[in-house]
Amino acid sequence: MEKENKLGRKSNIATYEERIPEAMEMILYEKLGYTEFRQQGAKRWGITERAAENVWKDVKDRIKARFDEKAEEIISEQLSRYFDLLHRARADKNKRVERETLADINKLYGLEQRKIDITSNGEPISININLTD
8 A cells, every 4th residue: 555645845935926826816716715725726736735724824914914005095095985975965965875875984984883972971970779768
């Protein structure tokens, strides 16, 4: 009984970097999950599944870094679209669209997650219970 060779071949930096665009395509366009990517990447590139896991992690980190760089720009563009829509809704006196747009703007600013205390102005509340009456 022969043992199957589970070892992949060593790769240099240039070979590794050539895999990254292909790996991004596999993750973003083919929508491969972690396990599928690991298996298919190992077969496609002739590497171990552990090495394919490292490619997966690197690609995910690069995608996250790209999004973090562009996140502020994306939010700014989206806000300008919402404010344009809000002005048009107000001009057309369309209250439903105006309300929905304001709710979406609040979500982008993260205001819907905050709880506003309207009873004590943020001061501590003391509750006294009188049991003698």
